[in-house]
Structures are given as C-alpha cells and as structure tokens.
Amino acid sequence: MSDERRGSGRSGDRGSGGAGRGGAGRRSGGGDRRRGTGGRPRPDRVSPARLVAFDVLAAVRESDAYANLLLPSRIERARLGAADAALATELTYGTLRLRGRYDAIVELAAGRPAGAVDPPVLDVLRLGAHQLLATRVPTHAAVNESVALARRVAPSAAGFVNAVLRAISRREADDWLDAIAERAGSPDEALAVVHSHPVWVVRALRGALEREGRADELVALLEADNASPRVNLAALPGLAPAPDDLGEPDLFSPTGLTAQDPLGIVADHDGRVRVQDEGSQLAALALSRVAPVRPGERWLDACSGPGGKTALLAAEALAGGATLVANEVxxxxxxxxxxxxxxVPLEVPVHVGDGRELDPAVLGAEGGFDRILLDAPCTGLGALRRRPEARWRKSPTDVAELTELQGELADAAFAALAPGGILAYVTCSPHTAETFGSLGGALARWGDAAEPLDTAAVVGGVARHPLDLAGDGRTVQLWPHRHGTDAMFIALVRKR
Structure with missing residues (x-):
C-alpha cells in the first residue's frame, strides 16, 4: 500500500474520530437541522428499496426473522419494480453477509466499538458502508440517503451517520480491508473479519477442509460463502419438462437447472418446478437412486420441513411404485x-411428531421402512451464502446441543428401518462434529447391524458429470467453492 494511500487513510480516521466524539449515535450530532442552502427545508427522501432493506435487517436483528422468507413479502408489499427489487435484495443480503466486516470498518471510522452505537443506527451504517464499498451506488447517493434514513429512525444521529460514512468514503475498499486485518489479534481473526465470518466458523470450516487434505481452499470457501448464488431449480422427474427444455441444466443434479427467469418458470409449472439447491437435490436422489426401486417399497422423510427434498422423493417414489410418509415436528x-x-399425484401423509419417537406401525409401515431420509437439524453452516444471517446466530454451544439431537434422531431412524433398509444421513453443515462426529457415534452404537455404503460411488452415479470428492468414499461432502452447491454432507448406511 502506498504512503499516499496510508496518509489519506489516517486523515479519514482523524475526521471520523472527531465525528464519533461529536455524534455518538445516541446524542445529537446536528442531525435534526434539516435545512439546506437558502434556508429551505430539505426533503428526507429514502428510496423504497432502501426502506425495504432496512426493514428486513431490523426484523432479522429484533425478531430472528429469516431474510430469505421475509424479503420477498416485503418487496411485494412495497410493490417494487424489478430494478428496485434487485437493489433491495443486494442491499439486504450483501449487508447481512458482510456485517462483521462492516462493523470493523465502522469501528475504525467512528472511533468507537460498534456495540456502542444504537442498533438501528448501526444498521443504517452497515447499509451505507455496503453501498460505498461493494456496489456501484454513487457516493453522494449512498451517503445522502443513509442520512435521510437515519433521520427517520434516529433523528439525533443523522450528523453522526453523515460523518462516519463520509470518512468511510475517503478510502478504497482494499485499504479498509488492510486496516481491519492489521488490527486483528491473530491470523484467524484477520480471516474472520476480512471475510465476515465468526472466528469459530472459520476454524470449523478449516477443520472440515483439513480432513480432506484441502485446507488451502479455505479462503476460496469463505469467498464463496459471501457470493450471491444463482437461483437453482428442481424439475420434478416425470411431472415437469426435462431441465434441458427449461433452461441451463445443472452441472451435477439430473433434475436441476438455472434459468434467466427462474421465478417465472416456477409460476408457470404449478409446483412441479421449484426452487431447490443442487446439493439438496443430490442428497435426496442419493437415497432414491441408491438401488432400483422395488414396487411397494415404503419410504420415510423423518425431518421433512420445509419439504423440498420430500417433493423430490415423492416424484421418485411415484415413478418407482413406492410409498412415502413425511414426518415433521x-x-x-x-x-x-x-x-x-x-x-405430486401421490398420497403423502404428513405426520406431526418428534423424529426421536418414530413408530413405523403408527406411520403405516409395520415392520419398518425400506428407505429413510434423515435431513438432520444442524447449524446450517453449509448454506451461509443463501442464509447469511445464520453465521451471526449460531455459536459453538449450539453444536454440542445439535450433535446430541442428531445422534438421537439417527438412532430413531435406524431403528425404524426394515432389515436391508437404507438410511441417508444428511446435514447442511460441514462442521465435523455434525458430520463425522454424529455419524461416527451412531455407527459405533449400531455396531455390526450397520453397513456403511459407498456413498461417493452412489452420488457419482447420480451426477451428470464427475464430482471432485475427497475422503474414503463412505461419505460425500459437497462445497460451494468446489461444486457450486450448498455444503451438503451425505452418508448412506444399510441395516443388516
């Protein structure tokens, strides 16, 4: 970095430090003086897209809302056109993904900890920082609309917001990344703040990659988590046109595709084409295509909500003459x-019950099920690019609770198998405690009654093109940076 750029950075820090002292985000920083040149009132206009993005960020923060569920309804309620909807989507997801990075930058620019700033004001600053450092929004628009937004949510902090964002605008994005990395206390903390992941998540992802001998891919994985994924679709086999007839077929899933107008295609096909990650499709197809389906087979989706894999299994069961039952707590x-x-023209009973208390007789499968999908509750660290707020909600203590639950669910699912039946243990997390830890513990308990299958060979046989997989073949770990999918873990086990 040149001395000239470092000099401008110090100037920016000095200016923002003064701003921080004068406008704490809790005190008046001149933000309620709303007159421009000539003494005429200045309208506090905020674009509808920014209002929607702020509204969703506030709901995520205040009530643990899920952005991917809330944002579409807020866009519809605001009647945003295509351009504004795209902007609202970019601002919402981009800010959530890079929240950790922006908090570190705000701390330097404001001269105070991010936690000392009122949460609504901090959301405004995060949105403004994202516009300044990661989009093509002009500086004046990013700053002026952020100040106008601050006047709506915290009028006394408008001057503070103006000063901090102007300080941020004085340095290039790469300069800020260098600055926050230099401030970090360790290499892991530097990776965490620059790539906006909690430190414990960085370490967990490194551990999963190290198990494959691929630790050098960590930065690529962190970057993939922060990239906006394309909307991926699943065309239910036998019920929808082939993926080749709808758009660009997925590289791996034989039922998957992407398209220029994905939501239009979904609307045109009455649920037979649906939004679903390619890795999720492969997980369901690994179970349905592990062996030819015998008519009359009985299948169970043990933890079925919200139903994407269930629908794909239902289409596969219909084609093979099997039955399917779903369970959701x-x-x-x-x-x-x-x-x-x-x-799907197949009767699929959906039971409401605890997956740890599966009773095949109650579920209509006296003697047990032939195939069971256990998509176990997990931290969701494999889907951070689609659910970016998950990285800020989970903690290491959650892992211990979840692995205990995963073990209990796995035991119940294995007990519900008929002799010769096959269990697919699936998580949308690559954390080794939730994958090899939970699975390994279960296999130890099941002993000789369990036969791990060559899951890599099964998934490789399902996939349209060869997959770059690591490991011994008994499990499959998919990755966003390597395969373009969520980080799904899949293991197939037969009951002897």
Whole structure:
C-alpha cells in the first residue's frame, strides 16, 4: 500500500474520530437541522428499496426473522419494480453477509466499538458502508440517503451517520480491508473479519477442509460463502419438462437447472418446478437412486420441513411404485411440506411428531421402512451464502446441543428401518462434529447391524458429470467453492 494511500487513510480516521466524539449515535450530532442552502427545508427522501432493506435487517436483528422468507413479502408489499427489487435484495443480503466486516470498518471510522452505537443506527451504517464499498451506488447517493434514513429512525444521529460514512468514503475498499486485518489479534481473526465470518466458523470450516487434505481452499470457501448464488431449480422427474427444455441444466443434479427467469418458470409449472439447491437435490436422489426401486417399497422423510427434498422423493417414489410418509415436528413446517408435495399425484401423509419417537406401525409401515431420509437439524453452516444471517446466530454451544439431537434422531431412524433398509444421513453443515462426529457415534452404537455404503460411488452415479470428492468414499461432502452447491454432507448406511 502506498504512503499516499496510508496518509489519506489516517486523515479519514482523524475526521471520523472527531465525528464519533461529536455524534455518538445516541446524542445529537446536528442531525435534526434539516435545512439546506437558502434556508429551505430539505426533503428526507429514502428510496423504497432502501426502506425495504432496512426493514428486513431490523426484523432479522429484533425478531430472528429469516431474510430469505421475509424479503420477498416485503418487496411485494412495497410493490417494487424489478430494478428496485434487485437493489433491495443486494442491499439486504450483501449487508447481512458482510456485517462483521462492516462493523470493523465502522469501528475504525467512528472511533468507537460498534456495540456502542444504537442498533438501528448501526444498521443504517452497515447499509451505507455496503453501498460505498461493494456496489456501484454513487457516493453522494449512498451517503445522502443513509442520512435521510437515519433521520427517520434516529433523528439525533443523522450528523453522526453523515460523518462516519463520509470518512468511510475517503478510502478504497482494499485499504479498509488492510486496516481491519492489521488490527486483528491473530491470523484467524484477520480471516474472520476480512471475510465476515465468526472466528469459530472459520476454524470449523478449516477443520472440515483439513480432513480432506484441502485446507488451502479455505479462503476460496469463505469467498464463496459471501457470493450471491444463482437461483437453482428442481424439475420434478416425470411431472415437469426435462431441465434441458427449461433452461441451463445443472452441472451435477439430473433434475436441476438455472434459468434467466427462474421465478417465472416456477409460476408457470404449478409446483412441479421449484426452487431447490443442487446439493439438496443430490442428497435426496442419493437415497432414491441408491438401488432400483422395488414396487411397494415404503419410504420415510423423518425431518421433512420445509419439504423440498420430500417433493423430490415423492416424484421418485411415484415413478418407482413406492410409498412415502413425511414426518415433521413443527406444525407450521408440516403445513409447508403438505404444500410442497401437493403437486405430486401421490398420497403423502404428513405426520406431526418428534423424529426421536418414530413408530413405523403408527406411520403405516409395520415392520419398518425400506428407505429413510434423515435431513438432520444442524447449524446450517453449509448454506451461509443463501442464509447469511445464520453465521451471526449460531455459536459453538449450539453444536454440542445439535450433535446430541442428531445422534438421537439417527438412532430413531435406524431403528425404524426394515432389515436391508437404507438410511441417508444428511446435514447442511460441514462442521465435523455434525458430520463425522454424529455419524461416527451412531455407527459405533449400531455396531455390526450397520453397513456403511459407498456413498461417493452412489452420488457419482447420480451426477451428470464427475464430482471432485475427497475422503474414503463412505461419505460425500459437497462445497460451494468446489461444486457450486450448498455444503451438503451425505452418508448412506444399510441395516443388516
């Protein structure tokens, strides 16, 4: 970095430090003086897209809302056109993904900890920082609209917001990344703040890659988590046109595709084409295509909400002459499963119950099920690019609780298998405690009754093109940076 650029950075820090002293985000910084040149009132206009993005960020922060569920409804309610909807989407997801990075930058620019700034004001600053450092929004628009937004949510902090964002605008994005990395206390902390992941997540992802001998891919994985993925679709086999007839077929999933107008295609096909990650499709197809389907087979999706894999399994069961039952512990999610399977002309009973208490007789499978999908609850670290807020909600203590639950669910699912039946243990997390830890513990408990299958060979046989997989073949770990999918973990086990 040149001395000239470093000099401008110090100047920016000095200016923002003064701003921080004068406008704490809690005190008046002149933000309620709303007159421009000539003494005439200045309108505090904020674009609808920014209002929607701020609204979603606030809901995520205040009520643990899921951005991917809330944002579409807020866009519809605001009646945003295509351009504004795209802007609202970029601002929402981009700010959530890079929240950790922006908090570190705000701290330097404001001269105070991010936690000392009122949460609504901090959301405004995060949105403004994202526009300044990661989009083509002009500086004046990013700053002026952020100040106008601050006047709406915290009028006394408008001057503070103006000063901090102007300080941020004085340095290039790369300069800020250098600055926050130099401030970090360790190499892991530097990776965490620059790539906007909690430190414990960085270490967990490194551990998963090290198990494959691929630790050198860590930065690529962190970058992939922060990239906006294309909307991926699943065309239910036998019920929808082939992926080749709808758009660009997925590289791996034989039922998947991407398209220029994905939501238009979904609307045109009455649920027979649906939004679903390619890795999620491969997980379901690994179970349905592990062996030829015998008519009359009985299948179970043990933790089925919200129903994407269930719908794909239902289409596969229909084609092979099998039956399918779904189980979900949360009533609202069970209703989502019912909606997901409705387009499939196969009766799929959806039971509401604890997956740790599966009774095949109650579920209509006296003697056990021939195939069971256990998509176990997990930290969701494999889907951070689609659910970016998840990285800020989870903690290492969650892992211990989840692995205990995963073990209990796995035991119940294995017990519900018929002799010769096959269990697919799946998580959307690459954390080794949730994958090899939970699975390894279960296999130890099951002993000789369990036969791990060559999952890599099965998934490789399903995929349209060869997959770059690591490991011994008994498990499959997909990756966003390597495969373009969510980081799905898949393991197939037969009950002897």
């Amino acid at each position: 949360v009533p609202a999610r069970a209703e989502l499963v019912r909606r997901a399977v409705a387009p």
